[in-house]
Amino acid sequence: MQPLRNFKELASHLKEAGLRKKIAVVCADDPETEYAVTRALKEGFADFVMVGDKDRLAQYPALSEFADRIEIVDIKDSDEAARHAVALAREGKVDVLMKGIINTDNLLRAILNKETGILPKGTLLTHLTAAEVPAYHKLIFFSDVAVIPYPTLEQRVQMIEYDLDTVRKFGIEQPKVALIHFTEKVNPKFPNSVDYKTIVEMASEGRFGNALIGGPMDVKTACDLHSAKVKHIESAVCGDADLLIFPNIESGNTFYKTLTLFGKAEVAGILRGPKVPVVLPSRSDSGLSKYNSLAMAVLSA
Amino acid sequence: MQPLRNFKELASHLKEAGLRKKIAVVCADDPETEYAVTRALKEGFADFVMVGDKDRLAQYPALSEFADRIEIVDIKDSDEAARHAVALAREGKVDVLMKGIINTDNLLRAILNKETGILPKGTLLTHLTAAEVPAYHKLIFFSDVAVIPYPTLEQRVQMIEYDLDTVRKFGIEQPKVALIHFTEKVNPKFPNSVDYKTIVEMASEGRFGNALIGGPMDVKTACDLHSAKVKHIESAVCGDADLLIFPNIESGNTFYKTLTLFGKAEVAGILRGPKVPVVLPSRSDSGLSKYNSLAMAVLSA
Numbered sequence: 001m002q003p004l005r006n007f008k009e010l011a012s013h014l015k016e017a018g019l020r021k022k023i024a025v026v027c028a029d030d031p032e033t034e035y036a037v038t039r040a041l042k043e044g045f046a047d048f049v050m051v052g053d054k055d056r057l058a059q060y061p062a063l064s065e066f067a068d069r070i071e072i073v074d075i076k077d078s079d080e081a082a083r084h085a086v087a088l089a090r091e092g093k094v095d096v097l098m099k100g101i102i103n104t105d106n107l108l109r110a111i112l113n114k115e116t117g118i119l120p121k122g123t124l125l126t127h128l129t130a131a132e133v134p135a136y137h138k139l140i141f142f143s144d145v146a147v148i149p150y151p152t153l154e155q156r157v158q159m160i161e162y163d164l165d166t167v168r169k170f171g172i173e174q175p176k177v178a179l180i181h182f183t184e185k186v187n188p189k190f191p192n193s194v195d196y197k198t199i200v201e202m203a204s205e206g207r208f209g210n211a212l213i214g215g216p217m218d219v220k221t222a223c224d225l226h227s228a229k230v231k232h233i234e235s236a237v238c239g240d241a242d243l244l245i246f247p248n249i250e251s252g253n254t255f256y257k258t259l260t261l262f263g264k265a266e267v268a269g270i271l272r273g274p275k276v277p278v279v280l281p282s283r284s285d286s287g288l289s290k291y292n293s294l295a296m297a298v299l300s301a
Numbered sequence: 302m303q304p305l306r307n308f309k310e311l312a313s314h315l316k317e318a319g320l321r322k323k324i325a326v327v328c329a330d331d332p333e334t335e336y337a338v339t340r341a342l343k344e345g346f347a348d349f350v351m352v353g354d355k356d357r358l359a360q361y362p363a364l365s366e367f368a369d370r371i372e373i374v375d376i377k378d379s380d381e382a383a384r385h386a387v388a389l390a391r392e393g394k395v396d397v398l399m400k401g402i403i404n405t406d407n408l409l410r411a412i413l414n415k416e417t418g419i420l421p422k423g424t425l426l427t428h429l430t431a432a433e434v435p436a437y438h439k440l441i442f443f444s445d446v447a448v449i450p451y452p453t454l455e456q457r458v459q460m461i462e463y464d465l466d467t468v469r470k471f472g473i474e475q476p477k478v479a480l481i482h483f484t485e486k487v488n489p490k491f492p493n494s495v496d497y498k499t500i501v502e503m504a505s506e507g508r509f510g511n512a513l514i515g516g517p518m519d520v521k522t523a524c525d526l527h528s529a530k531v532k533h534i535e536s537a538v539c540g541d542a543d544l545l546i547f548p549n550i551e552s553g554n555t556f557y558k559t560l561t562l563f564g565k566a567e568v569a570g571i572l573r574g575p576k577v578p579v580v581l582p583s584r585s586d587s588g589l590s591k592y593n594s595l596a597m598a599v600l601s602a
Contacts, residue, residue: 133563135562135563135565136563145483149483149490149491182450182550182551182553182554182555190450218554218558219554219555219558219559219562220562223562224562227562227585230585231585246551248549248551248552249483250481250483250493250547250548250549250551250552251549251552251554251555252483253483253519253552254483254519254520254547254552254555254559255555255559257519257520258555258563258564259563260521261436261520261521261524261528262436262437262559262560262566263559263563263564264436265563283532284527284532
């Protein structure tokens with residue numbers, strides 16, 4: 001397949017490939033989630049199980065138009081709704097989970113529950129964002145802006161593996177991965193830079209399959225060839241990165257917020273690690289972003 | 302004075318206020334520095350002492366046009382040139398220092414030298430950037446993207462004081478300061494957030510004079526009122542921040558690089574702490590950015 005360079009191409013691809021998944025949405029009663037669910041129904045790539053207070057859902061116009069593709073499970077208590085949706089995923093009855101207006105912590109608690117949850121033992125929970133930015137020639141993927149504040153080397157390796165799995169589903173056969181830092185120097189004073197060196201070595205030994213991994217380097221070197229040339233940094237990743245791995249949550253979150261606010265980016269995001277991809281939007285995400293996230297989750301599932 | 306909202310207004314202000322300073326430039330032989338120096342001469346807010354290899358400077362067309370406003374000190378060795386320029390600052394013969402193509406570390410060594418340098422004992426060296434971003438209604442100032450990787454509480458307080466001094470010179474009487482983190486929660490697991498709480502308390506006790514300080518908050522909350530409202534965060538800083546203080550160099554650097562590459566920002570930057578402001582551009586900075594930095598340094602000196 002051709003690499004998907006933006007969210008429009010993602011939606012077209014789902015249609016052409018005939019991908020269609022079942023999604024459980026927990027407590028969907030905000031206009032942004034309604035927009036995302038309705039548009040996904042129209043595009044045809046998702047059917048839904050709406051778990052939550054039925055009276056609040058009654059306002060959805062899509063409920064009548066797509067009645068045969070929406071199942072409603074009426075549960076008033078949001079914690080109970082979360083547990084029910086997670087159980088559906090555990091039993092293989094849904095392929096994707098999505099958070100409505102329940103608190104993130106409450107849904108995560110149900111996902112992480114050792115007995116009734118859906119995170120296999122020893123598995124990392126990590127967040128992957130995809131962004132469509134007017135000033136870049138393709139999608140930029142990046143981790144982790146939400147879940148793991150300060151990944152260990154082992155966690156970072158697992159994070160990159162999950163991320164590459166999704167990035168490859170976007171048709172990118174040989175993803176280019178930039179390990180982000182504030183300078184290109186490896187320095188024991190900055191342990192992340194030392195971990196990066198190890199990861200680059202692991203990549204050259206084939207640990208991550210068909211992928212190019214470079215770093216440490218800064219955001220501009222990763223995404224702008226001119227900046228890399230000025231600094232005399234030679235890496236096939238420079239100026240053409242698909243995936244950025246951030247050193248900590250402060251820098252990842254700053255990238256996310258700056259890109260959406262000042263770079264006019266559209267974004268999508270999913271949690272990987274659990275048995276099914278989870279769409280976990282933040283409170284200030286737009287309806288379009290929630291819709292893009294659904295499409296990304298369906299592709300990844 | 303009216304607040305200066307962009308770099309054009311800064312240049313006009315320097316002209317109207319008749320500000321004119323003497324600047325020593327160390328090893329100026331790149332086209333970007335030439336552009337900055339020539340334009341500053343034309344605008345009339347700076348005279349220059351060029352310290353470096355005279356043969357390399359001979360190409361500057363401005364050398365003949367503005368011969369009476371440029372003094373040349375012919376020193377071939379770059380370390381010696383750095384020491385000479387620093388001595389000029391120490392003796393009060395110049396008001397600003399600027400780096401040409403010498404390595405940052407070499408110029409810093411001369412500045413930091415305990416006997417012959419210009420950093421008073423017990424004084425912090427910190428970097429302040431100003432950015433003009435199409436998607437924001439005024440200049441955004443931020444620290445520290447270059448010098449202090451992980452500021453202590455004491456260092457951060459001093460950093461904010463320096464920054465406020467410069468921000469106020471831009472005509473902003475009551476600067477709004479956002480202490481940046483990835484969430485608005487104060488949590489002992491994230492020591493910066495605890496320091497931020499202390500700083501907000503110090504601000505309410507008048508430690509920073511006429512300024513509004515809020516945080517922890519993320520970049521979007523600081524610069525976009527809608528995002529703050531969605532999160533029910535109430536602070537006079539939200540959506541209208543003048544100055545962003547970043548938790549660490551990874552996040553500060555990420556903001557700088559993302560803002561310039563994807564947000565199409567024009568930037569200026571100076572070092573504060575030494576006896577005179579220092580313009581210390583990075584290798585990939587444009588001529589315009591170096592020129593803006595000169596103007597910012599002249600205003601701050």
